Amino acid sequence: MAWIDKFLDFFKRSEKATPQKDSKAIAKQLAMGKMYARDRVNYLLDDDTFQETDLFVEHTGKDFGLDKKYLPADGVITGTGTMSGYPIGIFAQDFTVAGGSLGLMHARKITKIMDLAIKNGMPLIGINDSGGARIQEGVNSLAGYGEIFYRNTLASGVIPQISVILGPCAGGAVYSPALTDFVFVVDKISKMFITGPEVIKTVLGEEITMEDLGGARVQTEITGNAHFFAESEVECFEQIKELMSYIPWNNQKKAEPSTPKLPKPVFDVEKVIPAEPTTPYDIRNIIKSIFDDSKFLEIQEGWAANIVIGFARLNGDTVGVVGNQPLVLAGVLDVDSSDKAARFIRYCDAFNIPLITFVDLPGYLPGVDQEHAGVIRHGAKLLYSYSEASVPKLTVILRKAYGGGYIAMCSRHLGADFVFAWPSAEIAVMGPEGAANIIFKAEISASEDPDATRKEKVKEYTEKFANPYVAARNGHIDAVINPNETRKYLIHSLKVSGSKQEAKPFRKHGVPPF
Numbered sequence: 001m002a003w004i005d006k007f008l009d010f011f012k013r014s015e016k017a018t019p020q021k022d023s024k025a026i027a028k029q030l031a032m033g034k035m036y037a038r039d040r041v042n043y044l045l046d047d048d049t050f051q052e053t054d055l056f057v058e059h060t061g062k063d064f065g066l067d068k069k070y071l072p073a074d075g076v077i078t079g080t081g082t083m084s085g086y087p088i089g090i091f092a093q094d095f096t097v098a099g100g101s102l103g104l105m106h107a108r109k110i111t112k113i114m115d116l117a118i119k120n121g122m123p124l125i126g127i128n129d130s131g132g133a134r135i136q137e138g139v140n141s142l143a144g145y146g147e148i149f150y151r152n153t154l155a156s157g158v159i160p161q162i163s164v165i166l167g168p169c170a171g172g173a174v175y176s177p178a179l180t181d182f183v184f185v186v187d188k189i190s191k192m193f194i195t196g197p198e199v200i201k202t203v204l205g206e207e208i209t210m211e212d213l214g215g216a217r218v219q220t221e222i223t224g225n226a227h228f229f230a231e232s233e234v235e236c237f238e239q240i241k242e243l244m245s246y247i248p249w250n251n252q253k254k255a256e257p258s259t260p261k262l263p264k265p266v267f268d269v270e271k272v273i274p275a276e277p278t279t280p281y282d283i284r285n286i287i288k289s290i291f292d293d294s295k296f297l298e299i300q301e302g303w304a305a306n307i308v309i310g311f312a313r314l315n316g317d318t319v320g321v322v323g324n325q326p327l328v329l330a331g332v333l334d335v336d337s338s339d340k341a342a343r344f345i346r347y348c349d350a351f352n353i354p355l356i357t358f359v360d361l362p363g364y365l366p367g368v369d370q371e372h373a374g375v376i377r378h379g380a381k382l383l384y385s386y387s388e389a390s391v392p393k394l395t396v397i398l399r400k401a402y403g404g405g406y407i408a409m410c411s412r413h414l415g416a417d418f419v420f421a422w423p424s425a426e427i428a429v430m431g432p433e434g435a436a437n438i439i440f441k442a443e444i445s446a447s448e449d450p451d452a453t454r455k456e457k458v459k460e461y462t463e464k465f466a467n468p469y470v471a472a473r474n475g476h477i478d479a480v481i482n483p484n485e486t487r488k489y490l491i492h493s494l495k496v497s498g499s500k501q502e503a504k505p506f507r508k509h510g511v512p513p514f
């Protein structure tokens with residue numbers, strides 16, 4: 001073949017492997033409010049930086065007519081590019097090709113990029129838009145999933161893994177996102193489920209829509225499977241870029257520092273603390289009063305809202321923030337909030353992000369529901385992850401720190417490097433009411449005026465224990481501080497613990513309660 005013919009042949013093959021914008025399938029995709037897979041990749045990456053791999057890979061399916069079908073790029077676009085100048089690995093399933101279904105070669109394209117990302121310490125972004133295992137390829141599709149899950153696990157704690165659900169993510173396919181660090185969903189577009197509505201109807205006789213079964217709201221508000229919710233794909237991509245600006249590129253690096261900025265004056269800490277010690281307040285306002293530019297990238301905002309987690313910057317450096325939320329269930333710990341915080345703490349620890357914890361909680365949520373849902377097992381995850389974390393750990397006790405909650409929220413006893421308390425802190429085994437009712441039970445019931453005696457005993461207990469000074473006297477906290485000086489104390493503590501090193505006994509790995 002002449003040189004020019006070889007080139008013409010190359011262009012013809014490339015065109016065949018890249019479905020054209022005027023195709024019916026792409027028009028259908030766009031009509032659903034979805035972007036085309038290639039446009040998604042290009043939107044996320046820096047301009048003109050996408051370098052595609054495996055465009056000419058073909059499926060190996062032989063059954064049910066697949067042998068006669070050409071599937072462009074085998075339904076998945078893979079390659080590398082840069083985001084804000086940093087290299088990343090990326091794949092995007094193309095729903096316009098056999099519903100983005102995953103066969104063996106489709107999976108191998110993905111695992112090749114995963115291997116490259118792991119070897120080179122690059123974050124991996126996976127855009128999922130697929131009907132799941134390619135039914136015609138049978139067990140080979142399942143093998144493909146297995147090979148992806150294996151690498152998701154290998155990559156965990158080594159490189160950031162981000163999953164974007166932009167269409168169906170059906171059947172076993174959901175387990176790859178579930179193994180990754182952050183899952184992004186878009187309203188009306190994302191659908192995640194193990195067994196779809198058809199199967200549910202057949203097996204259980206129940207009718208449910210895909211949206212109600214596993215839509216974006218369900219995944220961000222009920223299940224906690226997804227971390228970020230967006231109204232549109234463009235908003236979702238901007239959220240991903242924002243997240244990437246906070247986190248380090250791999251576990252050997254620290255997050256890129258930014259220019260330090262003061263919090264905005266509107267979030268003056270004096271103004272955001274309620275005057276009354278029992279009044280609920282929004283912990284996010286306290287967070288915004290302390291960190292740079294009053295910015296806080298909240299994660300899993302709609303789920304287990306009694307705890308707040310997310311990234312902020314302190315004097316330019318990324319920190320992971322965990323705080324009880326007095327606005328929701330008084331900020332108690334329960335099954336979901338323990339899970340939510342525990343996983344975030346492990347993420348921060350794996351990627352060298354210091355942890356700052358704000359404490360204001362009456363303890364663990366009491367009740368049969370919680371006990372039977374395994375609050376012991378789930379609550380233990382929080383203790384485990386704080387104890388295990390070796391990044392700098394700074395804690396500020398704002399108000400209530402009662403019982404197990406005091407210990408679990410990164411107390412000195414779980415290895416916090418610095419623990420500060422505001423003068424409003426109450427550090428005790430339980431709240432004054434409950435404590436007085438138990439320890440002065442006999443005196444109260446023998447009294448001529450039990451109510452008056454109870455009040456007196458509550459007051460006595462409050463004066464003795466509901467303050468930070470008993471803990472300060474015993475060295476359990478380092479200082480009682482003026483709330484106005486919280487930022488200053490945290491900046492100094494972070495500086496001091498910047499080179500923290502902790503020797504731990506040898507082990508292959510721990511056995512956390514999950």
Ligand code: HXC
Binds near residue numbers: 100134171
């Ligand atoms: C092969 C598939 C497919 C699949 C969709 N397609 N899913 N091909 N294997 N799993 C094809 C369709 O045949 C169709 O091809 C095209 O993709 C578009 O699909 P439609 O059904 O027309 O689209 P839509 O109406 O939008 O519905 C999308 C859908 C539906 C909800 C995803 O297709 C669906 O329910 N698919 C099956 C989902 C599922 O149950 N997957 C689980 C598989 S088992 P044509 O040629 O007509 O354009 C699994 C286990 C893995 O994943 C376990 C790992 C541990």
